[in-house]
Every structure is written in structure tokens, then in C-alpha cells.
Amino acid sequence: MSANYEQAITLNGDLHARPAGALAVAAAQFSSAVSITAGASSANAKSVLAVMGLGATSGQQITVSADGPDAEEAVGAIVAILLEATRVGT
């Protein structure tokens, strides 16, 4: 069963290279298409370079969305990584 799911969060730190890498590795574990939207830009969450290219910074609201059989799990996992990995501003 395919599904759409999305969740908006506010970043606690900048979406730098290391959190972008952790996020892309995690997104690859799901079969759903996963994307991150920041302002007017959207990126495939499985592409570390595209995620870095968003240039998302602390305090910015971003939306994690997924489309596919494991969409809800994917969004949950990515949101958890974003909250954890951006907390220390790495």
C-alpha cells in the first residue's frame, strides 16, 4: 500500500555536511521516495549533495515528506535524525 506522509519541523542547528550524510544514509533504508523542503527548494533526501545544497540553517522550518509503502516510518526516522544531528550544530 502506497501512502503520502509529511511532517514539518524547525531545525535546532544548521543542516551541515555531517547531518546531511546521516540523513541520506538513513533515507536509503526506505523504499519510499523521501524529500526535504526548505523554503522554495526541495531535495531528494537520499542525495547527500542535494540535501547540503538546500543550505538549511538553524531556526528554519523544513518539511520532510515521503511517498511509498513505508512513508510514515521514513518520515519518522528522518525527523529523528534531523532533531538529533542538528542539535549540536555539527
Next chain:
Amino acid sequence: MSLDARVGIVLVSHSAALAEGAADLAAQISGGTVAIIPAGGTEDGGLGTSSARVTRAVKLADSGAGVLILPDLGSAVLTVRVLLSEPDDLPAPIELADAPFVEGVVAATVAAAGGADITAVRAAAEEARDVRKL
């Protein structure tokens, strides 16, 4: 191939420092679960490329899922091409990526860490040329 095997990455650069630095950066971004082996410079420590260094690096990088090689410029590409023309003693599959060096290794390593096969890891590296920084 074991279930946990990840595609290994080899960085071939004219400069040992450049290959080592790019490997360090990619390891940190990708979480350190992928073998990223630098093969930079000549055997005597100068600028250039060494077929023997690349051969050793490829063997170290392989854990059963194959190896993707990223060259920096010019003779690094030629050195790898000559090596791959007689791949009998090398791990398989082994492929050469046509990709930007820094962006390519970061994208390839993250894809490998996510469990991608060599075709997808190479594609991730090669797509790096189309991703804008700004």
C-alpha cells in the same frame, strides 16, 4: 558477498595529501562504515600517480561488494584505465567513475553506506556533477 558488504571506494590523486584529505572528509560525512582508501602520489612521495599504489588500495577497499575508483585528473585516469584493462588480479566488480573528486567521493560514500550496489554508487558519484552548491 556477505549481506553487510559495502562497495569500497578508492581515491586516485596526484597528491597523497589530497587523496587522504578527501577520504577523511567523506568518511566523516558518511559515518565511517565504508572503506575509503587513498592512493595518492608516487611511491617516493612525489606528485604523480602509481599503479602499484592503486592496486594495493583496490585490494584493501574490497569487502566483497566491489570497488569504485575516483580519479582526480589526467594521468590518474590513464593509470586506472591501464590497470583495468587487465583486471585479472583485481577484485570484481571494479569500476571507474567520471565524477568531480570531492563531491563524487562524498556522494559515492554516502550511497555505499546506505547499502547501494556498485552501479548505484557509481551513479551517485556521477550525478554529483549536476548538483549545484549554491
